[in-house]
Amino acid sequence: MIAPPPLLTVKDLRVRRGGVRVLEIPSLVVEEGTIHSLIGPNGGGKTTLLQTLACLIRAEDGEFFFRGEKVSSSHGLLQYRRRLAMVFQEPLLFDTTVFENVASGLKIRGMDRSEIEKRVKQNLQRFGISHLMDRSARKLSGGEAQRVALARAMAIQPEILFLDEPFASLDPPTRESLMEDLEKILHQTNTTTLFATHDRMEALRLSDRIAVMNQGRILQIGPPEEIMNQPRDEFIASFVGVETILTGRVVRKGRGTFVASIDGQEVEAVGEMEIGEPVVFCIRPENVTLTVPPHQEATSARNVFPARITKVVPLGLYYRVHLDCGFLLVAYVTIQSLENLSLKEGKEIVASFKATAIHVIQKTKKSEPQPSLSGQKNSSVARA
């Protein structure tokens, strides 16, 4: 049984803006029914990629295929565009009623009135805005407007949906509720989605795969856990929220493990390394455990260090605790634990983390470009 071609395949896509290369994607594959997010700093190429794939920007070089057929800007462009939908950061609604807005994509396609009514009502209901049907678009709140924009996009039943930071202008509670609803709808309709965001929590939550972009390139692509826990380099690591990044040198080798010297302390990690090699350790703050002496239990953690608390920062549901173990370490602690252990600035405690919780990055020389091609191929092939 031959599998159908992936929904979107990109090959050697290059885009120039004002004489400068702004996008360079040697390869990208998007399977039907998956939600891909693009994360990265502003100006990293996320918007450019989305707009190029929606054929709103012309590529200078390269090509991409939709269900195996090449998308060309000379013919079939309109038909391709009518199979996709795009929502931007601003709702960009039309100066008319909510109903007419949601219907606009359908009117453009010449659908007849009764069919339009059905689709519009269905999507208004999906997004919980049926009660706003006759209201003027000018009189909507930010969240309501964005719901209308999404309903407008979903009404045309797109085969692929592009979202360019759709929640960026919304306040957190609105963002929360809309994200929840959108997630449900996307899964219900099995809509392939490509969305750009600079909020990694959003990406984590909604996506099947995350692509980290910077300077027009995809630096790493893979499932969320992989990106979060195994960032390929420091840039990606800091972007995805690894709070502790340590540099050091290998001093000892063990059986499947090794020890590196970091700021005078010895830290054990898993991996095959050579003595003398420089390494970078990424430790997620969720993986650091704190204990207060004299409660020393037997623990399987190989890395146990006395530490002093230098800073305690409340982050809403938990606390971020900064520690000095000889090297700087960051841990997340629940409010409960903070109180139970009476953790505060200046207190001497013990921090520990497992060797397996350390994500090791082999330090490459700065001048070498990232080996993106092989890396991505591995991930996407592994996924397919």
Added chain:
Amino acid sequence: MDLILEGILKAFHLLFTLDPEVLGITLLSLQVSGTATLISLFIGISIGTLVALTEFPGRRLVVSLINTGMGLPPVVVGLFVTIFLWRNGPLGFLEILYTPAAMIVAQAVIATPIVMGITLAAIQALPKKLRLQILALGATRLQMVWILVKEARLPLLAGVMAGFGGVISEVGASIMVGGNIKGYSRVLTTATVMETSRGNFDVAIALGIILLLLAYFINLVLTHIQQRERPR
């Protein structure tokens, strides 16, 4: 002061007795200026939108020409149109000098840059991403232009009102190309000038009042349409 009072009385008298000559003049004013405004609407909105949405070499020059055109002195327009329409002029074969048609042409020349300039500004004022959004909804270029024009309908309506206001009140070009011929090419403005120079001030004031009322009511209707949709 009594002159103005006389004029007001005369105005009502003329209106209520439905004086045929005055009615004819008023109707002609509406026909000529209305047609000219409609012509300027079509040409002005289409070209204004085109210039607003396209990049082309020399665009800046074109935009400044349009903006200059908005302030074209009507009497200069009248002079040039007359010269073109003279029997022995380049367009003399059309034989429309001293006819209402010539007045429509001259007034259309006056009103079109106004509508064009305002359309240009209105379309340019729309959010830049709106075009992309419309295209992303699967619109053809033509559909996109139509949707953008609809989005800008409030300022466009103001532009049409400005164009109409400019030509219903215009006199220099209308006299030159129309000839102010009784019962044929005489409109409210040209009749007012004539009655003034004859010394019939009461009639002149009456005609002036009728012109003001006409302009007011038309703009009342257009304003009502515009403000009905005003963002609150």
Added chain:
Amino acid sequence: MKKEKGTPIALVGLAVILALMAWSPAQAQQKNIILSTTTSTQDSGLLDVLIPIFEKKTGYFVKTIAVGSGQAMAMGQKGEADVLLVHSPEAEKKFVAEGYGINRRLVMHNDFIVVGPAEDPAKIKGMKATTEVFKKIASAGSLFLSRSDKSGTHAKEMSIWKAAGIKPEGQKWYQETGLGMGETLNVTSEKKAYTLADRGTYLALKKNLSLDILAEGDAILLNIYHVIEVNPGKWPKLNAAGGKAFADFMVAKETQAIIKTFGVDKFGSPLFFPDAGKKEEELGK
């Protein structure tokens, strides 16, 4: 939805209807005559009486373009008018001599008068010779307004200054309005000045003016109207037949009878004196 589709169609329909209505007097070329005349002639209202009669009789459509005599003749020179009705004899003679006009025929005359404020600061009332009147106004330095627009009235005024041996331009008491007769009279009245006016316009506006007739009756004050056909030889697009028809009409017996009585009921005296067939030199005697 319906509203949006309907509006553009309605607009187009409206445009078509209005355009058709405005275009409806679709005149064939041969039926149009362009008559070039002066503002004072039009303002007198005589043409409003005569032209409908002519149009009914002949089926022609007369486009009366009222401008100053100078512009009227300039239009004739360019072939932009078919027939002229003007009152500027010197310029007319030149016009015909240069071959632009043919069949210059005497139609009627009225006269000019010198008007001024009742107080008459220059003390010209009752004087007979207009050249003396002008000299007196000049020497008294009393304000005098001139139309200065190359009209027949203006030409007459300049010929009187010339005969009096005075050059008024640039003098403090001499102001040039560039306006039509009616407006000039109004300004003259406001400023309590003197001016030269045609009797017809003065009579028509008298009730709104505070000016009296201070000098009249001199032969030099005669305002003589001729009708001139524009020479078709020079301009093929001319409606020569139409121009001739109108000129013939102006000197016809019936028309002359109408001219004789025009204005009597309104002003108590006629505004014009019909002269067709007479010689110019005979007038005013």
